[in-house]
Amino acid sequence: EAQVTQNPRYLITVTGKKLTVTCSQNMNHEYMSWYRQDPGLGLRQIYYSMNVEVTDKGDVPEGYKVSRKEKRNFPLILESPSPNQTSLYFCASSLQVYGEAFFGQGTRLTVV
Amino acid sequence: AQKITQTQPGMFVQEKEAVTLDCTYDTSDQSYGLFWYKQPSSGEMIFLIYQGSYDEQNATEGRYSLNFQKARKSANLVISASQLGDSAMYFCAMRVLNTGNQFYFGTGTSLTVIP
Numbered sequence: 288e289a290q291v292t293q294n295p296r297y298l299i300t301v302t303g304k305k306l307t308v309t310c311s312q313n314m315n316h317e318y319m320s321w322y323r324q325d326p327g328l329g330l331r332q333i334y335y336s337m338n339v340e341v342t343d344k345g346d347v348p349e350g351y352k353v354s355r356k357e358k359r360n361f362p363l364i365l366e367s368p369s370p371n372q373t374s375l376y377f378c379a380s381s382l383q384v385y386g387e388a389f390f391g392q393g394t395r396l397t398v399v
Numbered sequence: 400a401q402k403i404t405q406t407q408p409g410m411f412v413q414e415k416e417a418v419t420l421d422c423t424y425d426t427s428d429q430s431y432g433l434f435w436y437k438q439p440s441s442g443e444m445i446f447l448i449y450q451g452s453y454d455e456q457n458a459t460e461g462r463y464s465l466n467f468q469k470a471r472k473s474a475n476l477v478i479s480a481s482q483l484g485d486s487a488m489y490f491c492a493m494r495v496l497n498t499g500n501q502f503y504f505g506t507g508t509s510l511t512v513i514p
Contacts, residue, residue: 318500320501320502322504327408327506328506329403329405329490329504329505329506329507330490330492330504331504332501332502332503335499335501337499337500343499345501375442377444379444379502381502383500384496384500385432386449387434387446387449388434388444388446388492388494388502389446390436390443390444392442392443393442393443393444395442
């Protein structure tokens, strides 16, 4: 089954404790991206990647890191999480140029 | 700058009626795609419909149609014969070729279908 898999689905952590949210897709998509969803703000792009070893900042990259060492994986790293990073996070993948984004199930992160 | 605007934070519709969710977009690029996604209360993002900037016909997918008015830069979603299961958040999105094929999302419209 074609899918984007995010883990974990739910995470509660403390301020400053490094965490990684994993994202993996099995559709051989070149394009992958991370979004955060906050009430009233819609989905805002954090980082995106057009292919292996190619990443670029989206609209809200501060406080986040990503890497794309393999085509299928695109982890999101919060080196020192803060409460304002409490949000619902989505990973998505798509073909390079055309087509819709396929989303993971989302990760609800709470930073206390 | 690329931007998607959804001006209706919340909408109500009677079951079996049609409803239009508004979306306007802003881009100076000629090559772009427009998308609608549905997010039920369970949280997942479900792709509904796509319209390319060069498509002359409005896209349709079952009960969903996209009313594409290029000159007005609008891409409204029309849901016919609303069902209770249509109650959800709906997001309009745009993908622009010359900005690294990024996706841009609106703030969403919450639709409630009343029995």
